[in-house]
Each structure stands twice: as C-alpha cells, then as structure tokens.
Amino acid sequence: MTHSKISHHAQKLKSSAIRELLKHSKMPGVLSLGGGIPDPGLFDRDGLQLAMDKVLSDGWQEAFQYGLTEGIPELRAAICQLMQQRAVTCDVDDVLVTSGSQQSLDILARALINPGDVVVVERPTYLAALQVMQLAEASLMSVGSDGDGMIVDELAERLKTTRVKAVYIVPTFGNPSGVTLSDARRQQLVALSQQYDFVIIEDDPYGEINFTDRTFTPIKAWATEMGAGENVVYTSTFSKILAPGARVGWLVLPVWLKRPVASLKQATDLHTSTLSQAFTWRYLDSGRLPQQIRLIRNAYQHKCHLLSACLQTELGDQIRFHQPMGGMFLWATLRDRRNTTDWLQTTLSNGVVYVPGEFFYSDNPDRTTLRLSYVSASDADLQEAVRRLKASL
Ligand SMILES: Cc1ncc(COP(=O)(O)O)c(C=O)c1O
Numbered sequence: 001m002t003h004s005k006i007s008h009h010a011q012k013l014k015s016s017a018i019r020e021l022l023k024h025s026k027m028p029g030v031l032s033l034g035g036g037i038p039d040p041g042l043f044d045r046d047g048l049q050l051a052m053d054k055v056l057s058d059g060w061q062e063a064f065q066y067g068l069t070e071g072i073p074e075l076r077a078a079i080c081q082l083m084q085q086r087a088v089t090c091d092v093d094d095v096l097v098t099s100g101s102q103q104s105l106d107i108l109a110r111a112l113i114n115p116g117d118v119v120v121v122e123r124p125t126y127l128a129a130l131q132v133m134q135l136a137e138a139s140l141m142s143v144g145s146d147g148d149g150m151i152v153d154e155l156a157e158r159l160k161t162t163r164v165k166a167v168y169i170v171p172t173f174g175n176p177s178g179v180t181l182s183d184a185r186r187q188q189l190v191a192l193s194q195q196y197d198f199v200i201i202e203d204d205p206y207g208e209i210n211f212t213d214r215t216f217t218p219i220k221a222w223a224t225e226m227g228a229g230e231n232v233v234y235t236s237t238f239s240k241i242l243a244p245g246a247r248v249g250w251l252v253l254p255v256w257l258k259r260p261v262a263s264l265k266q267a268t269d270l271h272t273s274t275l276s277q278a279f280t281w282r283y284l285d286s287g288r289l290p291q292q293i294r295l296i297r298n299a300y301q302h303k304c305h306l307l308s309a310c311l312q313t314e315l316g317d318q319i320r321f322h323q324p325m326g327g328m329f330l331w332a333t334l335r336d337r338r339n340t341t342d343w344l345q346t347t348l349s350n351g352v353v354y355v356p357g358e359f360f361y362s363d364n365p366d367r368t369t370l371r372l373s374y375v376s377a378s379d380a381d382l383q384e385a386v387r388r389l390k391a392s393l
Helices: 008-012 017-025 045-057 073-085 101-112 127-135 152-159 183-196 219-225 255-269 274-285 289-315 340-349 379-392
Strands: 095-098 118-123 139-146 166-169 199-203 232-237 249-252 319-321 329-334 369-373
Touching: 008 127, 045 274, 073 095, 073 249, 073 274, 095 101, 095 255, 101 127, 101 199, 101 232, 101 249, 101 255, 118 127, 127 139, 139 152, 152 183, 166 183, 183 199, 183 219, 199 219, 219 232, 289 319, 289 329, 289 379, 340 379
Parallel strands: 118 139, 118 166, 166 199, 199 232
Antiparallel strands: 095 249, 232 249, 319 329, 329 369
C-alpha cells in the first residue's frame, strides 16, 4: 500500500514512544523503569477465578450475548456505589461503561471537540490523551504544574484572552508527574469553569492507589457541591485496581452529554464486551475489591519509597524529584540539564530504561525530565536499576 492511501489523521499519529521502549525492556538483562503497566504478580488469581466461575454458572448466556450500549445495569449500579465511596453521588443513568478510560477519552474528544477548539492540558500530561486530542484536531494549550498540580492561576490568566473548550486533567497521582492537585486549586478550577463555561475532563485512574491517610475529593464532587456538576465529566477504570486486560472503564456524564456519548459509543463498538462487564460485576459483587486495593497500595507504596530512597542515596545531588503521594510514577529532572532522550542510549547500554520526559508535553518539552515507574520491578531490581542510572551519568 502506498503512503498516500493512509488518512492524514493516521499519518500524523506517532507510534507511542512507550511502546517502542517496551521493546527494549524485553531485551535480556535490561531492567525497566519504563512501562506503565500494573504488577501482574498482584492480580487476584483466586478472585478472578471465582468471578469467572460465577459468570459461567449464573445467567451465563447473557454474558455471551449483545448488551445495552450504556453497559450492563448491575455493573453500572456497582459503579455508582464505588463512586459514592469516592464522594461522587450519581445515578445508574449517569454511568456509561467504556472499554477502558482510553476509550472514554476518545469518545469525549469526538463528542466535544471541533477542529481548532482549544483544549488545555497539564505540562506534562498523559501521552495517549495528547494523541486522542490531536486526532480530534484540538488546538492544545499547555499550562504548567508544580507540586500542587496544575497552576490554575496560569490558566486563569490565559482564559482572559483565550476561549477554552475543555480542560483535560489527571488531578490525583497524575501520569506522568505523580503530583496531586490541591483542594484549593480543584475549587478554583471549578469556579473558572463556571465563569468561562468550559468542560473539565477529569481522568482518575490512580485515585485509589493512595499512600496516605488523606482523602482526595474528585473535582466532580467539588463541582456538584458548588452547583457546577454539569461542567465536569469524570472517567475512571478498573485497569489499575483489578486487571487492565478486562478493558473495563466508565464515564460519569453530565445530562447534556449522555445522548451524544451513547451514540458515539454505539458507533464505536456497540458496547463494551458483555463478558468483561459480567466478570467485573461478579468480581465487585464478591466484595474482594477493597482488599485488593489495599494490597496494591501497600505494595506500590513500598516500591515507591524504596525507589525514592535509592535515588536520594545514589543520585541525591544529580536528580530532583517530587515524592508521589500515590499512583505508579515518579517524575524526575536531571540537574545537569542533560537531554534524557539522548541519555537513554547510554542507560540502555548499561541495562536500564525509563521514559524520556519530552513525550509528555504538547509543546516546548522539558528534555531534562524523565518518568520512572516503580511498580513492576522487584526490590533488588529497583536498587540495581538506580545503580545503573548512576553509572550512566
Ligand atoms: C492518565 C491515564 N488515563 C487513561 C489511561 C488508560 O487506561 P485504560 O486502561 O482504562 O484505558 C491511563 C493508562 O495508563 C492513564 O495513565
């Protein structure tokens, strides 16, 4: 096939840097701090088996049949309960099951964005959200972030002169930054959405992976309290707390978005796999999720602290990083200002990989940054990986 047969959209899409890297991470002897995938060693084998058995024994034919576009009612009801625990009150009707948050983002982009519409993203932000927004031909505008998440004052300044359609944000234990938006900024963001009438797309895959005793109230909940619930669309997923292979996520939709989103979902894949949905519902119904979340939290917290301690000991004066309060990622900057994309060749030859930071920016990348994932490596490998990073400097 000639190149010209490929659509302009598809031609523009760059292959994910992370996927390319994962190839290297599979090379023998290479330690990877690169991948963003959960630790499969923590998958709840017994719970998955019980849920599968239940699917195959109870009303099994429905699990293999076509279903409603919005999702199976039992799962949507269970998601409402989960949302209640996250301080968000919603009805079954507000919930639409998706094939993961990635699909939520794709559908939202198609439902909301006309070519040229301005979408605000954090600096840095989730790489695959950038791809989705670019496919929708959004005009991306990035706003800086610090230890308290997106610098909402900077957004407020921009809003004075720019008409913004939507703000995309990962407010809690963000990917890649690991930072969390403060409560004050959450409320300020909601107030701005009221003043300037834009949509907040709240992407929350990591909120449950909390290493602290603090609770982080979703923007959606603040918005409801402030009378602006209709300004926020919330997405989350079972990928990081149960199993990404199930491909089950969800949207909590404002009333005005329900119909267009349901139509787009229908046109995309009719509905999310009923088998995956039935399985996820049976798992939730078994009551095992809270215990599973505790297990993941404890394991990732331990790994996060270990990586931070090693970085501090081995590379203390050569690297700066923010200590995450949860999630899967540690975001760092090299003090000698070296280019981390170039440096990867050296670290790879020393047997360790990470994700260079530049891929997480929509513009003006800070090429001295890097993302380190701590969740999949063993303790010994984390320690060795840091020694190899040190040797590469
Ligand atoms: C911020 C963010 N949003 C969405 C996703 C996609 O998750 P899902 O597996 O639910 O599609 C990820 C996955 O890494 C993510 O980090």
